[in-house]
Amino acid sequence: MTHTSIHWIDMLIVALSLLAAVGVGIWFSRKQNSTESYYAANGSVPAWAVGMSMFATIISSVTFLAYPGAAYSGNWILLVQGLMVPIVLVGMIWFIVPLFRRVIKLSTYEYFERRFGPFARFYSSVAFVLEHFSKMGTILYLMGIAMASFTGVDIKAIIVIIGLVTILLTYLGGMEAIIWMDVVQGFLLILGGLLTVGMLFWLTDGGASTVFSVAAEYDKIDFGPYTWDLTQLTFIVMVLNGIFYAVQKYGTDQSIVQRYLAAKDEKSAKKASYMGVLMSVPAWALFMFVGTCLFVYYKVNAGLLPEGIKSDEVFPYFIATELPIGITGLIIAALAAGAISSIDSDVNCISAIVVEDYYGRFHKNASDKQKLRVGRLSVLVIGVLSIFIALLYVAWGGEGVLGTLFGLYAIVSAGIVGIFLLGLFSRRANWQGLYIGIAAAVLFTAYAVLTSSKFETADGGKQLLLDLGSLNFTHHKYMLGVYSHLIVLIIGYVASFFFKTPLADKELTVYAFLEERRNQKNKEKKS
Numbered sequence: 289m290t291h292t293s294i295h296w297i298d299m300l301i302v303a304l305s306l307l308a309a310v311g312v313g314i315w316f317s318r319k320q321n322s323t324e325s326y327y328a329a330n331g332s333v334p335a336w337a338v339g340m341s342m343f344a345t346i347i348s349s350v351t352f353l354a355y356p357g358a359a360y361s362g363n364w365i366l367l368v369q370g371l372m373v374p375i376v377l378v379g380m381i382w383f384i385v386p387l388f389r390r391v392i393k394l395s396t397y398e399y400f401e402r403r404f405g406p407f408a409r410f411y412s413s414v415a416f417v418l419e420h421f422s423k424m425g426t427i428l429y430l431m432g433i434a435m436a437s438f439t440g441v442d443i444k445a446i447i448v449i450i451g452l453v454t455i456l457l458t459y460l461g462g463m464e465a466i467i468w469m470d471v472v473q474g475f476l477l478i479l480g481g482l483l484t485v486g487m488l489f490w491l492t493d494g495g496a497s498t499v500f501s502v503a504a505e506y507d508k509i510d511f512g513p514y515t516w517d518l519t520q521l522t523f524i525v526m527v528l529n530g531i532f533y534a535v536q537k538y539g540t541d542q543s544i545v546q547r548y549l550a551a552k553d554e555k556s557a558k559k560a561s562y563m564g565v566l567m568s569v570p571a572w573a574l575f576m577f578v579g580t581c582l583f584v585y586y587k588v589n590a591g592l593l594p595e596g597i598k599s600d601e602v603f604p605y606f607i608a609t610e611l612p613i614g615i616t617g618l619i620i621a622a623l624a625a626g627a628i629s630s631i632d633s634d635v636n637c638i639s640a641i642v643v644e645d646y647y648g649r650f651h652k653n654a655s656d657k658q659k660l661r662v663g664r665l666s667v668l669v670i671g672v673l674s675i676f677i678a679l680l681y682v683a684w685g686g687e688g689v690l691g692t693l694f695g696l697y698a699i700v701s702a703g704i705v706g707i708f709l710l711g712l713f714s715r716r717a718n719w720q721g722l723y724i725g726i727a728a729a730v731l732f733t734a735y736a737v738l739t740s741s742k743f744e745t746a747d748g749g750k751q752l753l754l755d756l757g758s759l760n761f762t763h764h765k766y767m768l769g770v771y772s773h774l775i776v777l778i779i780g781y782v783a784s785f786f787f788k789t790p791l792a793d794k795e796l797t798v799y800a801f802l803e804e805r806r807n808q809k810n811k812e813k814k815s
Contacts, residue, residue: 294438294439294608294616294617294620295613295616295617297613297614297617298613298614298616298617298620299439299617300617301614301617301618301620301621302617302620302621302624305476305621305624305625306449306450306453306624308472309453309454309456309457309469309628310453310456310457310460312457312461312465312468312469312472313456313457313458313459313460313461313465313469314460314461315461315465316460316461316462316464316465316468317460317461317465319462319464320460320461320462320464320660321660322656322660323394323643323656323659323660323663325462325463325464326462326463326660326663326664327394327462327463327546327636327639327640327643327663328394328463328546328549328550329462329463329464329467329550330464331549331550331551331552332464332550332552333464333467333550333551333552334551334552334556335551335552335555335556335557335559335560335563336559336560336563337467337468337471338467338547338550338551338556338557338560338564339559339560339561339562339563339564339567340470340471340474340475340563340564340567341466341467341470341471341474341547341560341564341629341633342544342547342560342561342563342564342565342568343470343474343563343564343567343568343571344470344471344473344474344477344625344626344629344630345470345543345544345629345630345633346537346564346568346630347474347477347568347571347572347626347629347630351477351571351572351575351626352477352480352481352575352622352623352626353430353431353434353600353603353604353623354430354600355367355572355575355576355578355579356575356576356578356579356582356602356603357579357598357599357600357601357602357603358576358579358599359508359575359576359577359578359579359580359582359583360579360580360582360583360599360602360603361599363507363508363509363510363511363512364508364509364510364511364573364576364580365510365511365512365521365522365523365526366526366576367511367572367573367576368511368523368526368527368530369526369529369530369533370530370568370569370572371530371569372527372530372531372533372534373530373533373534373537373538373565373568373569374565374566374569375531375534376531376534376535376538377534377538377561377562377565380535380538380539381538381558381561381562382558382801383798383801383802384538384539385548385554385557385558385561386554386801387399387712387796387801388545388548388549389548389549389554389557390795391795391796392545392549393644394546394549394640394643394644395409395413395542395640395641395644395645396412396416396540396541396542396545396546397409397410397412397413397416397542397641397645398644398645399711399796400412400707400708400711402793402796403711403792403796404707404711404717404718404719404722405719407719407723408707408719408722409645410645411707411726412540412704412707413641413645415704416540416541416542416638416641416704417638417641420543420634420637420638421638421673421674421677422677423630423634424630424631424634424635424674424677424678425674425677425678425680425681426678426681427626427627427630427631427678428447428450428451428627428631428674428675428677428678428681429447429678429681429682430600430627431446431447431450431623431624431626431627432444432446432447432450432678432682433600433601433604434601434603434604434623435450435604435620435623435624437601437604437605437608438604438607438608438616438620443682444679444682447675447678447679447682448675450624450627450628451631451671451672451674451675451678452671452675453628454627454628454631454632454635454671455635455667455668455671455672457469457628457632458632458635458636458639458667458671459664459667459668459671462636463546463550463636464550466629466632466633466636467547467550469628469629469632470629470632470633472625473622473625473626473628473629474567474629476618476621476622476625477571477622477625477626477629478571478574479618479622480618480619480621480622480623481571481574481575481578481622482574483615483618483619484578484581484603484606484607484611484619485574485577485578485581487610487611487615488578488581488582488584488585488606489581491585491610492581492584492585492588492589493588493589494588498584498588499580499581499584499585502583502584502587502588503580503583503584506583506587508580508583508584509577509580511523511526518763518764518767519762519763519764520764521764521766522764525764525766525767526766528767528770529766529767529769529770532705532769532770532773535705535708535709536704536705536708538561539705539708540704540705540707540708542637542638542640542641543633543634543637544561546636546637546640547560548560548561578603579602579603582602582603582606585606586602593605607619607620631674634674635667635670635671635674636667638666638670639663639664639666639667639670640663642662642663642666642670643659643662643663643666647659647662703725703726703729703730703772703773703775703776704773705773706725706729706772706773706774706775706776706777706780707722707725707726707776707780709773709777710722710725710776710777710780710781711792711796711797712797712798713797713798714781714784714792714797715791715792715794715797715799716781716784716785716791716792717780717781717784717792718784718787718789718792719789720783720784720786720787720789721779721780721781721782721783721784721785721786721787722776722780722783722784724779724780724783725775725776725777725778725779725780725781725783726776726780728775728776728779729772729773729775729776729779732771732772732775733768733772735761736761736768736771737753737761737768738752738753738754739752739753739754739755739756739759739760739761740752740760740761740762740765741753
């Protein structure tokens with residue numbers, strides 16, 4: 289890794305932004321006197337702020353660093369996943385938001401229990417926790433390698449500092465502090481991306497026209513390959529993965545569902561969801577474009593990059609070496625903001641799951657004050673664990689971080705979207721059928737992982753964990769999540785017919801909302 293040094297003014301800007309995050313936590317700490325305020329801000333936050341918070345949570349350091357790195361070394365194919373989100377959201381948000389606001393108290397996975405029993409709640413909440421611990425570690429790691437390249441400060445020290453700032457903000461201020469800090473951090477992220485593109489246009493000989501012409505020559509703004517091949521990273525693989533990612537994020541992810549509860553009413557929560565998505569897609573594209581601009585800049589100015597620099601390190605190197613004093617500080621502050629705005633949400637949401645799904649279950653008579661105390665303690669533990677995971681990434685190395693993260697989203701959450709869709713669209717589906725579907729998905733996932741993962745042998749070669757010859761799983765790893773969801777959905781539905789159980793409560797399915805819509809339209813016709 290190439291180390292550079294930045295001006296003290298830039299360091300001061302970054303330090304002030306971190307102190308501001310702690311200050312926001314202190315400011316809102318006086319309001320945190322109940323679990324409802326600590327985890328859902330008493331349902332008092334305006335729609336635009338909730339939407340901005342959703343945006344800032346989704347647009348993390350992964351977007352800020354790994355998207356430019358992916359676009360620099362390849363094209364925009366990873367953006368296809370994000371492009372699926374608004375398409376899916378338009379079709380589902382009108383009933384997902386009221387469903388959660390009406391049937392759960394705090395935990396997303398309470399719905400899973402009401403629909404399919406306690407095991408479904410346990411399985412889905414554990415999957416969320418595992419996935420988001422890996423995500424927090426990845427974000428801290430990416431942020432650490434970037435800031436270490438700017439300053440020469442040890443990456444471990446940077447991870448610990450940012451981690452501690454995030455813990456303080458979350459511990460003191462709860463969800464309300466997180467949301468309002470996310471608003472500021474969201475604007476910082478947008479500003480950082482726009483400033484970078486503007487500077488790259490200005491620094492590249494020929495400006496924007498050169499950027500677009502060279503990018504077109506090398507197919508940098510492209511979403512291919514477009515072949516129908518599920519064994520490679522193709523357009524169709526990312527479309528399928530993106531559809532399930534969208535349902536998973538907006539239908540089963542505690543960090544998003546918790547924000548539905550923080551809004552003032554159902555209408556505000558829906559507006560916030562649309563705002564969050566409609567801001568996220570252009571932001572994802574913006575940071576992909578940053579990577580494209582970086583490719584053109586260093587193609588035109590050959591020899592400016594250090595030998596052997598990794599694609600994930602190109603953007604940090606450009607920030608540290610090419611940008612003027614002040615702008616460098618703002619962009620590094622935006623990078624730190626991206627990490628904090630994503631991790632603080634995850635820490636708070638995992639804490640909510642600990643309190644609602646576990647502590648509350650085994651201590652049914654616990655007072656709200658006791659739950660809040662446990663929640664605050666869990667924030668400290670979760671925050672420290674996230675720092676520890678990031679430090680493990682440092683010890684192991686982090687090549688292909690973005691690909692690893694997408695893979696973890698697909699693998700760790702095996703079948704969660706299938707459970708959710710089965711519960712929503714079938715009143716006939718029951719817990720017995722679902723459990724058979726989950727068992728099938730777990731077995732399939734184990735088979736696919738074992739027959740597609742390789743380990744290094746003593747002689748330096750690579751060998752599959754389990755080699756079944758022609759029966760090995762050969763499709764792209766992003767398809768593994770798609771298949772696991774479909775297995776739960778299809779096998780769970782079919783298996784349910786072998787068990788005689790009453791139909792599920794209509795209020796827990798999409799059919800209650802369809803009926804509500806029909807009744808509303810009939811009233812409008814009569815009037």
